[in-house]
Amino acid sequence: MAKNVITTTTVDIDQPIDLESTMESGQVFRWEKNQDWYIGVIKRYGYAIKQTSSGLLVTTSNPDKGDTIKSISNFFRLEDDLGKLYTNLQHDQVLNSAFQRWRGLRLIKQDPWECLISFVCSSVSNIPRIKKNLNSLAKYYGRPIYLGDSTVYEFPSATQLSKVSVHDLSKLGFGFRAEYIVKIVNHELSGMLNLQKLLIESYATAKAKLTELPGVGNKIADCVLLFALEKLEGFPIDRWIMRALVDWYGHSENAKYSNLVCWAHKMWGTSAGYVQQYMYQQRRLS
């Protein structure tokens, strides 16, 4: 038997979905574009995904068709009703134009561990460098997955990263983030950190836990909360969102992070996360 058996599945989708803007919206770093396909990993399997008129075409190493559909639906949060979001907030001119420009941009539900490490890497970094860092980790410490002609890598668990030293990571170009990552791996290994448990905690409780970790402050915690821990009120404020809040909503440049998040929650409640994603895309790419 060949080890790289792949199957192809059509996933029909009745929700707005734009694969490209979703994959290029700074949520994930390890999905590579090849022609019309995005290639990456979800849990234990490799996937190549292409947008079609009726939804997505998916080629995968996952042998179970039903599980493939479930995984894809889960990953793209197809349970979220974007049409409703667009209607509910269409009175806001800023958001309304972002909704139209980026229609189908969706939040992604990622693996919490990879998400945490990814955003610790993102601190004062840039996209190409973050990608390089994460791909190094995956390639050197993760399990390879064969998907047709391409090889992708499962993101290494804390156990798989247990022997990684600050020196190793420094050589891979992590800079001052190397120390954070080694410490976070140890937190996870010691059981002091339990990301799965945070899935069922409240936003506030989970955020308090995350910000105890070295290298994780307000912003990075919000990224993990929103992109992986299913806290849709998560409202990460990076430079781009800050500029948007100042330019479009009249906030002061030195407004406090937590006050801004509070304001966002009053404005948008549990839609704050989606609002943030559209604002980010609009401010950064338009």
Next chain:
DNA sequence: GTAGGCCCTTACTT
């Protein structure tokens, strides 16, 4: 509580 210096490099611009 909070302003400023510092952290390690890389990618990209002048």
Next chain:
DNA sequence: AAAGTAAGGGCCT
């Protein structure tokens, strides 16, 4: 080519 700067923050004082 060399120098400068921005890059999806966080920590410590």
